[in-house]
Amino acid sequence: MSSSPSDADAADAEHYEAVVVGAGPGGAAAAAALASYGVETLVLERGVDAGSKNVSGGLIYAEESAPYTIDRLFEGFREEAAERPVTDYHLHNVAGDRVKSFDITDLHEHDTEWCDAVLRRKMDSWLAERVHELTRETGGGLLTEVRVNGLLREQGEIVGVTCDELDPIRADLVVAADGVNSELARDAGLMDWAEPEEWFQGVKAVVDMPEGAIEERFGVDDDEGVAHLFSGDLFDDVRGGGFLYTNRDTLSIGTVFHLDSLVAEQAEPHELLDALLTHPLLAQWLGDEYEELEYSAKLVPDSKKVALREPHRDRLVLVGDAAGQMQAQGPIIKGMNHAVTAGALAAEAYAEAKARGDTRTAGTLYAEKLRSEGVMDKLRPRRYEAARVVGENDRASGLTDRLVDSRVGRGALRALGGRLERLYGSPYLSMMVPDTRTPYVTLPTAIAEELGEPITDVNTVEPPSLEERIGDLTYDTDIGHPHIRLRDASYEASGAAVSACPVSAEGFGGGCYRTETVRTNGSEETVVSLDTQPCVECGTCAIVADTAWEHPRGGKGVEFRQG
């Protein structure tokens, strides 16, 4: 982090009424809503283009119960920025080549007004254009290639932001919509990046589809789309699952795992993705020609554990991933929609506070709105908090695992048969699934073994190597300014990153993290070395290794074309 500028700097700094940091869905919604209240709003985005840094699965939901949805803030969103609506939703329980599939369209449709697949480069850059137009009208605007590197303080109070590219900027409201690994949340002392249990890691491949292949292979019209989820033993013992979503002419195929589980199993994220891509079940959809357009990765916060109840301090409010507002509703992931809602609520809170003559109450008002609009309940369900105490206890999970695996358990599974599908489709149940092996691995595996059919298709996909994947990405390397530094290079402190980093692997020399053996005075030591060039800025090593971690300067680093 840069040294904090003096109070004198703060006094004669440029001023905007509101500064929004980050042009993802949270920032875009906040800025559009602020502009609609006539607030002079400056939006700062570090990417060369909005979306060039962002990764989602991604299905964006418009919830019936939500006070704001993206299409209501941005007219034409679905037609111009989204891919296909998801009209069919399936969950596949996998054990070896046996698969038991459930139709969970009901769960998907619960509280859903609509849901579209999106690719973030297209979506975010479209949003950014609208945002710039809207905010320009009220005296602000949107700038790309500007990285905010910290909070501007005056006598200890947050009064604005500092940037790599610009002089300090003062504001009456600072909206941190800077996503997961929010440097502003960290600077404000609202988030630490300490516990792997609090995060998921998502890894994704965007795969090209020949014309007409999606309609043919998935049995949909050109205005329909499909979502598939995968769980069971295809990821060994790592807790998490896979997804496949249909875009207009491509597929988004990826995995989302609990970071602590990834670390504990020393799993290689790209290999887990490959396990999904090469499973016989996917042969019917991938065909014989596999062309991967982009490999990407990003951390995802687990709102059940980290969503802040009071996401504000002084003039700063946090929205979206920055505030941990990323809900894993069982297998269904909802981050973008909550970021949109939170962004708009923060704007609403500021406008109300201003009308009452005291903008300093905006933060408290925003937190109140998150509660009264029911957002907080979705993010941190009380039932989960209660269930967690028992559910995530290791002994309890061992017990349920053994129960599922026991003869009684197996018999019960068979007896449940068709009703299991309904059980899985229950939003009530899916909200309180504990983070143990049971729901992710043991149960799906058992279901597939007991009820599944073997898949006989042959999958011929040969995914690219990690080296090829890195080679296909676009980078603008900030030579001489690595954005991550190893604070402790010992294997104990930082070794986990070698496998957990999605562009590194044990035994692979071309990634970010490498294991090295150093011989000194006859003794041998294993240490870790880091080269940030291939970094995709996922945030993993900020948490699993001992690093000084920042985002690259504006416009530098990786540039996603799909996202």
Next chain:
Amino acid sequence: MAPIHTVVLTKGVPDFREGQVSFDENGHLERGKTPTVMNPNDKFALRAALQTRVRHGGRVSVMSMGPPGYKDVLREAMADVYADDLYLLSDREMAAADTWATSITLATGIEKMAAGTNEGDGRDEDAMPDLVFAGFKTADGETGHTGPQTCWCLDMPVVTHVVSLDIDPEARTLRAKRLVEGDIEEIETVEAELPCFVVADPEFVPSYRTASHRLELKDLRERTARRAEAFEDHLTVWDHSDLNLDPDYIGLDGSPTIVSSVDPIPKQPAEREATVVAPDDADGMTELVDEMLPFAAGASGGGGGAEAVADGGRTGGSDDRDTSDGETGGE
């Protein structure tokens, strides 16, 4: 305070990348046969002008002298630097002019432009532009004289090798960092009064450290995208009679430079000399011109060149502009 008016001088150069530069038997470049692009070094002058425009508002005009094909160069300039208006000084009489003849013509063009366009800007009717920018050397073997020579004709101080620039429109001064190359590269800061002529160094770096400047830049880009498509609506073409210039003093006839041989196409300029000369510093100016002569005149035409230079200077110089107008007015 009147808004700042900035003029950028640019020229086209043969596109060397194509590798099809051709010369006629007299050693003159056959521009018609070689694709034309903007002199790469002019981009730095354009950037300096853009920075001025973004920070202080006002108007940017781009001027070039050359064949009708230079219109493309001007369009490129408009798109790159978001220029407001374009001027092309083009005439068969002006063809094959060397740097002196070019300088006289450009200086006359600038004066005419200034006189004709100030009204709507709330500036004094015949006020000269506040700033004239030129690039460091051209890529086709020219030696960087057009700039200083034009400024001499315009009676403005010149600051060369500028790598960064700040303007105080209230005090009407300019503060520049310039590269002084000796054994080691040195940066010196100089101040000059407006109007001033600025030669931007290839290492010129514009800086936009405030959000409002960057937003202004973005606005300009959007507005100019549309303007550049219809750039001819913003283009004024003048020939020698529009400029009241005597054909004897311009074009090939007015060129003291006789090209005796053509050097290989220069790559990055290797040597740079530092020059800040005020127009009333007679010694300094003489020294500057002396220094440039060997380049301008070529090996065999050195002596004759010097005289022609003196003539040319008088004809186009603004001190005796009335006379010069009178002389050529009868044409």
